[in-house]
Amino acid sequence: METEQLVARLSADLAPVRRLPAPGVRLGWWLLASVPAAGAVAVGYGLRPDLAARFADPAFVVEFGAAALTGLVGAYAALCAGLPDQPGWKLWLPAAPMLLWLLTLGRQCLDVWLRIGPRGLAVTDDLMCLPAIALGGLVPALAIVVLLRRGGRFRSLHACFCGGIGAAALGAAALRLYHPQDAAVMVLVWQVGSVALLTLVAGPLGRLLLGTAERRPGFLAR
């Protein structure tokens, strides 16, 4: 088909469309669905009794804030990834809070090692982290899939990885509200490790749920 013919066919095929809101607005929708859901999981498990005291500790606040911010920025990056005119650097934004999260925990591990020695960095079982983070991140993950399905199919694998990290990090932040595990090395291995694992699964799985191809106009249906 000649390009000029294609232009004529596409123009004839034109129907009105509802414009997709900006990523910031859609992030607001995601937060509206995700924060109450993750909060409900925390409340369902039972908030830890020392929560007020923990929030008085700046190290905890920074660590919790970094996890929550990773969730927020991950979701934002996912929503930007599907748009063709969004710059590539936005897709790497989640790396910044993730790095802050890792550095905070790494610094805490170093403090423990300097005070107690290698004995303080012993890792024991804390298997509940993975399913708990998955549960806390379930609704955020579903919400991001719904939002991405309405958006564009550009950079869809990257979008799914970012969405996965966003949902899992929000689930991990919620976990800090009810799981009384504050040993930095345990948080690093079990909680950050669970986020990494869930993100790795969420990328390809999300892409599968999303589908990659847009529906082509009838006159070009293959």
Place this chain on the structure above:
Amino acid sequence: MADENPEWREWMRAAQAGDQARYAALLTAVLPPLRRAARARWPRAGAAEIEDAVQETLLALHLSRHLYDPSRPFLPFLFGIMRFRGGDAMRRTRRAATRETALDDLPETSAALATNSKVEETLDAGTLRAAVERLPPGQRQAVALTKLQEMSLEEASAASGLSVTALKVATHRGIKALRKLLDGSD
């Protein structure tokens, strides 16, 4: 962007509302900068590949028109689509090219597509000649005249002094004997 026409945002906004005339005007207007950008992005691509990428971009633009925010410039949106979907088209074309052979360079007969055809031809001719040599003299002469030299029965009759009927019989028997000699079938 240097090529950006301020009207294009408005035309795209109108297209989102279903204005076919402005959409057609927009698609026509963006063709030259789109082709230029495609040529700059894939300088080694041929004209057909560039046109494929342009068409794929237009199609993806059509399917993604709800994603455009009219408060932002239009060309980065269009070129972003070209980078992804035009790039997909380019990769598809190149992958296909590595699996295909252009038929334009070959003679138009199917026999020409056969591999080692000359070698097989030479071997077959040699085998056939050897088999003909093993035929009885009458059959050998009949086959040589009517089949190898492709004479008509009358010409072969004049050349050999045999009757047409005798030539027919000798040729028939000769062919049958040749079949046996070559592949053992009747």
